[in-house]
Amino acid sequence: MRTYISFSAKAFSKQLAYRSEVWLRLLGNFVTILIQAEIWRAVIGHGHVEGITVEQMITYSIINTLLMSLLLHGISGKVDESLKSGSIASELIKPISYPLFLLFDELGNTIYQLLFTVFPTFIIALFFFGMVPPASLTHFLVFLIALLIALIISFLIGYLISLLAFWFMNHFALSWMLRGFITIFSGTFLPIWFFPSSWVTVANLLPFQYMGYIPAAIYLGSIPVQELFMIIVAGGGWIVGLLILVQLLWTRAVRRLVVQGG
Amino acid sequence: MTFRLFGKLVRLLLKERMEYRGDFILSIFSQIVAYAGDYIVIWLFIKKFNTIAGWTWPEIAFLYSLGLITYALGASFSFVQMRELENQVKKGTFDSLLIKPVNPYFYVISRGFNLAYIAHISISGCVLIWAMIELNMNWTISDYLYLILVIISGAMIQAGILTVIGAFSFIWVRTNFMFTLFFRLKDFISYPLPIFGTFIQILLTVVIPLAFVNYYPASYLMSHDTVMLPIWAKWFVPLVGLLCYWAGYRFWMFGANKYQGAGG
Numbered sequence: 001m002r003t004y005i006s007f008s009a010k011a012f013s014k015q016l017a018y019r020s021e022v023w024l025r026l027l028g029n030f031v032t033i034l035i036q037a038e039i040w041r042a043v044i045g046h047g048h049v050e051g052i053t054v055e056q057m058i059t060y061s062i063i064n065t066l067l068m069s070l071l072l073h074g075i076s077g078k079v080d081e082s083l084k085s086g087s088i089a090s091e092l093i094k095p096i097s098y099p100l101f102l103l104f105d106e107l108g109n110t111i112y113q114l115l116f117t118v119f120p121t122f123i124i125a126l127f128f129f130g131m132v133p134p135a136s137l138t139h140f141l142v143f144l145i146a147l148l149i150a151l152i153i154s155f156l157i158g159y160l161i162s163l164l165a166f167w168f169m170n171h172f173a174l175s176w177m178l179r180g181f182i183t184i185f186s187g188t189f190l191p192i193w194f195f196p197s198s199w200v201t202v203a204n205l206l207p208f209q210y211m212g213y214i215p216a217a218i219y220l221g222s223i224p225v226q227e228l229f230m231i232i233v234a235g236g237g238w239i240v241g242l243l244i245l246v247q248l249l250w251t252r253a254v255r256r257l258v259v260q261g262g
Numbered sequence: 263m264t265f266r267l268f269g270k271l272v273r274l275l276l277k278e279r280m281e282y283r284g285d286f287i288l289s290i291f292s293q294i295v296a297y298a299g300d301y302i303v304i305w306l307f308i309k310k311f312n313t314i315a316g317w318t319w320p321e322i323a324f325l326y327s328l329g330l331i332t333y334a335l336g337a338s339f340s341f342v343q344m345r346e347l348e349n350q351v352k353k354g355t356f357d358s359l360l361i362k363p364v365n366p367y368f369y370v371i372s373r374g375f376n377l378a379y380i381a382h383i384s385i386s387g388c389v390l391i392w393a394m395i396e397l398n399m400n401w402t403i404s405d406y407l408y409l410i411l412v413i414i415s416g417a418m419i420q421a422g423i424l425t426v427i428g429a430f431s432f433i434w435v436r437t438n439f440m441f442t443l444f445f446r447l448k449d450f451i452s453y454p455l456p457i458f459g460t461f462i463q464i465l466l467t468v469v470i471p472l473a474f475v476n477y478y479p480a481s482y483l484m485s486h487d488t489v490m491l492p493i494w495a496k497w498f499v500p501l502v503g504l505l506c507y508w509a510g511y512r513f514w515m516f517g518a519n520k521y522q523g524a525g526g
Contacts, residue, residue, distance in 0.1 A: 021439040024442070024443050027443060031443075031446045031449070034462075038457050039457060043314060168288075169285075170289065173285075173289045173291070176293050176296040177292045177296065180292075180299030183296070183302075183303055184303055189303055190303050190307050194310045195306060196309060
């Protein structure tokens with residue numbers, strides 16, 4: 001365990017080298033929240049649509065923008081790099097678990113983002129746009145669990161994509177396709193409660209809603225208390241399912257691996 | 263660098279990509295899927311709310327496609343080339359370009375000419391044509407000519423801005439974060455300008471003239487009122503394109519002349 005934590009620490013300190021860029025990242029987040037806030041102000045105004053007010057939608061946008069900096073599906077790029085350079089061979093002979101190494105390495109980045117991007121953006125957003133408080137204490141506690149589920153699912157999806165790249169040898173295409181699905185079905189911009197019913201059905205069949213819509217909807221209390229338990233259980237189900245899938249693919253991928261130089 | 267030489271280079275690049283045909287086609291397909299995602303989200307949005315600031319779905323589709331197609335055309339001559347410049351400066355490989363008997367700017371942009379934007383161009387081109395049919399506008403020949411001018415100038419504006427950012431590699435070396443910020447700012451022009459406050463409107467008209475890429479020309483073509491500029495200002499659009507691109511080129515050459523190497 002201590003070995004892995006030191007990977008996190010290393011990733012964290014690597015990020016520290018670029019701390020001068022924090023200002024631009026904050027500006028970028030501010031721009032994203034501003035665009036979404038103005039759009040919601042334009043279409044909702046002072047009233048409400050399906051019981052949702054502008055203040056709630058702005059809070060929804062802020063939560064999603066912050067969550068985007070924390071998610072871990074970016075790891076697939078890292079695996080792709082070591083697959084192409086051949087350095088994966090030396091990663092594999094180390095007496096550590098490669099997937100766990102990836103997870104802890106990425107967690108180091110997430111902790112950095114939490115301190116240097118998410119926390120300051122939160123303060124700025126609170127000051128410029130304001131946020132509504134969580135619907136209730138229960139909703140807030142379940143929201144924290146949902147955040148954890150979002151992190152785990154995003155990691156597993158990124159990891160799944162990187163494993164599929166062992167077969168397709170085109171990580172570029174896989175990650176672009178993933179982007180398309182996440183844009184729609186995570187509900188990051190347009191919450192799923194505004195979807196037409198057939199699109200809601202599709203969104204419910206996919207795990208992407210756990211990476212944006214579900215945590216924010218829980219925070220706002222749009223999901224009634226009695227349904228919270230089932231949502232969390234279903235999230236846990238996705239985690240178990242994805243874990244089994246990546247475990248299966250991983251053992252096959254390693255057997256398939258041919259390193260051409262490096 | 264003559265046009266014939268450029269044509270030859272593009273043919274060679276196409277041959278190179280076609281060496282791995284399946285891979286190339288898969289990449290193009292995947293990018294179309296990704297952008298279809300962007301279109302679908304906006305479509306779902308308008309399905310729910312009918313209009314944004316008085317713009318209907320075909321109008322928004324036209325606006326968004328104009329932004330995307332001009333980005334793709336402009337970026338094929340600038341984005342990857344300018345993003346890679348940072349590494350060339352860092353490693354010192356840029357030095358070898360300076361001793362070639364061609365203009366270094368034209369060499370950089372043509373050598374890196376990016377065919378992958380076929381994906382962006384096909385999806386945005388199709389949606390653009392669909393939106394024009396759907397809107398059923400009685401356009402005259404001059405409107406069509408204006409649209410062509412607008413597409414060229416929009417590409418020049420985006421290429422100009424990307425070139426300016428790339429030129430900062432000669433001064434600051436690291437430019438990656440500026441590209442990221444550019445893409446965040448570009449999100450503004452996916453929606454009609456009037457939904458944003460006065461400050462943003464001035465920013466996107468005067469400082470970073472992205473509103474000239476699609477918002478102003480689309481408003482004139484679809485007779486929407488524009489808040490900031492009068493109707494005769496529609497002829498500003500091609501001028502802004504030329505000016506932006508020229509400024510980008512001059513700034514880049516200025517940087518390249520100042521360039522002294524960052525070690526190697």
